[in-house]
Amino acid sequence: MSANLDLYGIFCTVARCGSLSRAARELFVSQPAISQSMHRLEEQLGCKLFTRTSRGIALTSEGRMLYSYADKAVSLVAAAEDKINRMRTLKSGGLMIGASDTLCQYFLLPYLKRFHSQYPDVQLQVTNRTTPETVELLKVGKVDIALVNLPVNDDTLLVREVLKVQDVFVASERFAHLKGRQITLEELSREPLVLLEQASNSRKYLDDFASMNGVTLHPEIELGAHHLLVQFARIGLGVACVIREFAQDSLIKQELFEIELINPVPLRAIGLISLEGVPLSAAADKFIQIVMKSKLV
Structure with missing residues (x-):
């Protein structure tokens, strides 16, 4: 693009006003500055855009063609700048x-x-x-x-x-034999386990911890959501690994109890x-x- 956008904006204002002086007042600049900008635009485009008349100025055929495109472009840029400003000030976006x-x-x-x-x-x-x-x-x-x-x-x-957060194993009273004592992860792995699906990051973290302790976990049930782990454990379908902070309600109501591991899962x-x-x-x-x-x- 041979001319900058400011020149096109001034051009559109002059074309709309039909007068250099009125355009100068609208843009809050001097008339000579407007005239100089239009001369520069004409030089860059290599054609006359205005002709003088007894009532001010008029667009040439090249000027009318340019205005039909430039007016839309300048309006779109102004709208884009306004939208960006609204996004920046969190009034849009x-x-x-x-x-x-x-x-x-x-x-x-x-x-x-x-x-x-x-x-x-x-x-x-x-x-x-x-x-x-x-x-x-x-x-x-x-x-x-x-x-x-x-x-x-x-x-x-x-x-x-x-x-x-802390990953812990929880269970219902069906697994009361695990209550009130410390147990190893290997011992726990022999119980029916309810775990998240292997695709989850939480499950990978647990499997990696178990592997470091020489244990491979083989869950009987794999689920895709944490709240289902809690619900399945509450009805006695197995021992579930849950996030303690996200299972507080069931623990406080004593619908579930937390199993005490000798070597707890590290915080994550x-x-x-x-x-x-x-x-x-x-x-x-x-x-x-x-x-x-x-x-x-």
Whole structure:
């Protein structure tokens, strides 16, 4: 493009006003400055755009053709700048978040509510997938940020730890023989186990821990959601590995009891991730600030 956008904007104003002086008043600049800008545009395009008349100026045939395109282009750019400003000030735009069903239910919901109450004009979209699937969505731009089960070892990701969690084994009174004493993971592995599917990051973490202790876990039931683990354990279908922080209700009501392992599963974390080196949208940045600020309270 031989001329910059400012010159086209001035040109459209002059064409609409039909007068250099009126255009100068509208743009809050001097008339000589307007005239000089139009001369520069004509030189760059190699044609006359205006002719003088007794009533001011008129567009030439080249000027009319240019105006028919430039007016639309300048209006579109102005609209785009306005939309960007609205997005920057969180008066428009959207925020796409990836997370598992479990993390949505037990962690994400209050933050979504707080963000929406503060920025109701920002459209929220939440996509539920396992951690590995969510990471892939982030990498291909299908989500802006993601809430995942850590660890996630990937140099292309910026990881912010937001919550420490403890994986524990729980059971109903059907397994009272496991209650009130310490047991080994090997002994527990001989019980009917209810675990998450192998595709989940939480299951991989548990399997890796078991392997380090020379134990291979063979669950009788594999499920795709944490709340189902709790429900299956409550009706006595097996011993379930759950996140203690997300099973508090059933533990407090004594519908389940926590099994005491001699060698407990190490603490792990939940994290908010984004792409390393990629600037965040204003909405994503503000959402992360809300989560991290609450984490420090």
